[in-house]
């Protein structure tokens with residue numbers, strides 16, 4: 190298992206279907222202000238993180254926050270599925286604009302595990318939606334080809350690295 194060490198000014202996209210463990214992983218590894226979550230942005234604009242009708246507005250808010258953090262060189266972790274076609278290209282374009290290093294964490298969780306984790310929680314996403322998103326999962330090679338500087342598999346990450354060892358200095362190793 191590897192610790193997740195990121196440059197202090199990195200953009201980090203979590204890539205995985207609903208129920209794969211992205212938010213759990215984000216809470217374990219990062220400070221709340223470093224996490225920009227699509228669910229949280231839905232709640233901000235609609236008082237309901239499950240209100241899919243608020244997705245467009247929520248992503249406008251998410252994009253604004255991401256852009257402001259990247260401009261300032263603050264570590265920015267995107268807690269969204271990042272599986273729809275415009276999601277990752279937009280993030281890569283903004284990271285390049287601000288010359289920030291990019292990392293993708295791919296949630297390489299078997300479909301059966303994703304489905305079990307999804308049904309065992311309070312907020313259950315319809316099974317066909319989980320499968321639709323699961324089918325959009327890229328491979329590690331595809332993520333590299335898209336232009337992500339570093340790609341990690343969530344399954345190889347240590348569950349709870351010590352805070353403070355989490356980020357490298359700006360311009361440090363990736």
Ligand SMILES: Nc1ncnc2c1ncn2[C@@H]1O[C@H](COP(=O)(O)OP(=O)(O)OP(=O)(O)O)[C@@H](O)[C@H]1O
Nearest residue numbers: 205206207208209210211212213214306307309310
């Ligand atoms: N490594 C793990 N081992 C066992 N259970 C896990 C693990 N990671 C997450 N879970 C559980 O799986 C469920 C889904 O996790 P989580 O909410 O983090 O997924 P998510 O990818 O953020 O989903 P969504 O995209 O719908 O927000 C939760 O009940 C969580 O406690």
Ligand SMILES: [Mg+2]
Nearest residue numbers: 211212213228
């Ligand atoms: Mg989540």
